[in-house]
Amino acid sequence: MAPVKVFGPAMSTNVARVLVCLEEVGAEYEVVDIDFKAMEHKSPEHLVRNPFGQIPAFQDGDLLLFESRAIAKYVLRKYKTDEVDLLREGNLKEAAMVDVWTEVDAHTYNPALSPIVYECLINPLMRGLPTNQTVVDESLEKLKKVLEVYEARLSQHKYLAGDFVSFADLNHFPYTFYFMATPHAALFDSYPHVKKP
Secondary structure, eight states: OEEEEEOTTTTTTHHHHHHHHHHHHOOEEEEEOOOOOTTGGGSHHHHHHEEEOOOOOOTTTTEEEEHHHHHHHHHHHHTTTTSOOOOOOOOOHHHHHHHHHHIIIIIHHHHHHHHHHHHIIIIIIISOOOOOOHHHHHHHHHHHHHHHHHHHHTSSSSSSSSSSHHHHHHHHHHHHHTTSTTTTTGGGGGGGHHHHO
């Protein structure tokens, strides 16, 4: 069986979301880099894979998918085993909690954290733009409120969706990884249950 293909640079947070799931299930895959400077993401060839001209795109045989969370769920369903069931679809309540915390990541955690990553890393290092400290400060305040909720949740459960690792936890990896490279990484020290390994 040919390996699945993930189109986009591995350093992209959305590509990384897919890759961490592929790694977690032990699937064979190939990363096909997309050159943004050459505008490959807007090429007719890539638009067939992702009509919005974004990354990632994903190919499994004749199946083409886009949107990182949808791709990741496909991967987790396809490679699910008794030992690796990160969506918990066999248990309605556990699956619902995975969905809840996956949505929290998408709509609350990432919107608070990602502007800090952009302002502290992407803009100055990749785009040559200065850090907008106002955006950073506002986002840090939002993130503190989110982390207070996470701290309360994780003081009662080992992982976000319950006492089992799940897709909800994996979703947090990409932006958190980059956040920890910013000057604000020590913020997590104030939330010991969030920071725990």
